[in-house]
Amino acid sequence: MNMALAFCMGTDIAGIVSNPIGQPVATRGVLVFLSFAISTQFFNGASILIVSPRLVFTFSRDGVPPFSSVRYKLHSRTRTPMRGAWACAGTALLLGLLALEGPTASIAGLYMSWFIPVTSRSLEGKEWVPGAFSLVRWGRPVAVIAVAWMSFAIVVFAFPSTPDSTVSNMNYTAVVLSGWIAMCLVCYHFPVYGGVHWSSRPRSNINGVSSARIVRGAGQKR
Template identity: 35%
Template structure:
């Protein structure tokens, strides 16, 4: 891309445009790191990751999950080193961003209809169209996953092979192995997501409730008086 910009715009204009591209890429990477670190923190909260007890911590100064930010940064830097190994390796990483997302979408969608659960629709739902829309979405995502598994050309070699299926299969294998680990297997202790919120129980502090109600009524009376005036 840099060569194309240089050939089309020459040095000065190409450098200006290239700086804008670098700035945009930096903002995208920062946003991805922000989202990824929070997702890692959520997984660590539920004990779904190795070393969860160290990742599930909030920095007392910044009030943010600094440990997960550094953890994700190190993982990203390690994966980025694949670009120095081979183009095929880093291409597999880029492609898995799509295929892994589709797998993450397909899993909850299919389990919603394939297994019994206590799913309760929200205020907005498609009603009878839910299943047809789900079927179309799942079929489309499965089709696209298969497409992304194919190499760039029909006649391929070992160096030109698309290794996305290997990377995705490796991640799924490690996840299943971690879940069924003989000592730390989550299949025995994982009972569901851990909530960060404690629902308030009304009636515990009746005096405070009555005072709040009186204060609210007093404010309403003042508002009505002000309107009347």
């Protein structure tokens, strides 16, 4: 979408910036296409809010984040991790308050959430057992290309919107991202209580039952 705008907007930058409604993109017929983009972002946020509480629930099962004993509980009626959903929504709301300081926004955090596991997997020295689907020998080249692109994108999204940035229009991506990574590292390497001292691997809540038997049993019930 951004590439299409860049190629089609023309050279009258002053006319574009001085749009009467203050939104150069949202003019005339473009509103129709922009509505699809807005709807897509809404459903994207909804899907993230469905997946992220389950991740919080899983990490809380392993005792990784703070207050794990509180988050590792399912709703009595829906049997869903509602406490994890509220935790994710509350954290996102606090981070979203930074938008009140200016119009800048970034998806660098999303790229970082992919960058860390892909890099860790590629640099890991231990033997790795592939799952049902694996790129085999193509895995490393794909990982290198992905990490190179995400590194470039994270740097681009961290740039300020104007050379002379102020408090109101500053891009806070570098501040928030660095603070979040620092907090995670402190929690993991904290003396005595940090995860580095006790965390070994994800815990299994399935005892004595193989995944093949579970799949066959589910198929028979259906």
